[in-house]
């Protein structure tokens with residue numbers, strides 16, 4: 001199938017070209033993100049292959065449909081950037097990669113916790129400057145701390161397994177209880193109770209209308225003073241302005257994020273020599289107790305090769321008229 005591949009990076013091409021040897025699709029790689037301004041690139045392509053920050057709203061879908069695109073293949077798990085209702089109305093199928101390596105994201109999540117707790121980023125630069133003082137580097141034992149998981153799906157469960165090994169007391173909030181988490185001893189509680197009891201809160205639920213700004217002023221007010229908040233899920237789960245207020249008042253003691261509300265125009269690009277215009281993001285970078293990574297939690301060899309394989313399998317299944325196991329359906 002002819003595939004218009006948006007938001008391409010050299011590493012994407014490497015993994016997709018390798019996986020495509022088994023599929024033989026005709027892939028054209030575009031560096032541009034999919035936007036109203038760039039959608040003409042997809043003219044004549046039956047499939048548009050997109051990533052987390054491509055814009056696949058109703059107006060883009062209408063134009064894509066008019067140009068002949070029948071399939072939107074997401075090469076990620078989250079689908080909050082696609083208007084799935086409009087896609088259905090237009091007869092465009094949407095597929096995604098529901099799981100590729102929950103371990104990759106879970107391990108990065110715990111990496112952020114440890115980096116913040118033991119201030120690894122500060123310690124490393126100090127030592128390289130010849131400063132071996134321990135002042136300000138005091139951490140805490142993870143063992144015995146209460147960690148609250150919001151969302152215990154595939155990634156939340158992996159985080160629970162790792163933290164269980166650390167000896168943490170794990171509580172969780174989810175609409176559905178995960179028996180594997182319950183078997184580990186995870187205790188399910190209401191959301192407010194999780195906010196009140198947790199030393200560390202980590203977010204592993206999808207971004208929906210009802211989860212947008214799940215962590216805002218009200219939620220932060222309910223938390224323990226000095227709480228650590230980790231978000232490797234989707235940026236808009238946290239109201240970044242509220243987080244800044246929480247950090248200023250020292251209610252939030254640590255913040256680790258791999259995703260950011262307005263990451264679309266920032267992440268995945270080298271902006272070294274550009275003037276920073278996002279004041280909220282700029283403010284976040286000034287706190288000594290904030291660690292930010294640029295949406296790299298998924299970025300391991302295993303995950304990227306699994307993403308390439310499943311995306312191309314999804315496209316082949318559509319081409320052959322098979323049932324789409326990884327379809328995103330509004331119903």
Ligand code: NAI
Pocket residue numbers: 077078098099102105150151152153154155156173174175176204205206207210211232233234258259295296297298299
């Ligand atoms: P999943 O679908 O296996 O689990 C999500 C869980 O969240 C489910 O158990 C669901 O019931 C629960 N949930 C839904 N609404 C909730 C609510 N209001 N409160 C509490 N729980 C709720 O998804 P998975 O694979 O664990 O991924 C979680 C999220 O991680 C994805 O939605 C995606 O946004 C993000 N992600 C981030 C990556 C990164 O590189 N930073 C890579 C992959 C995923």
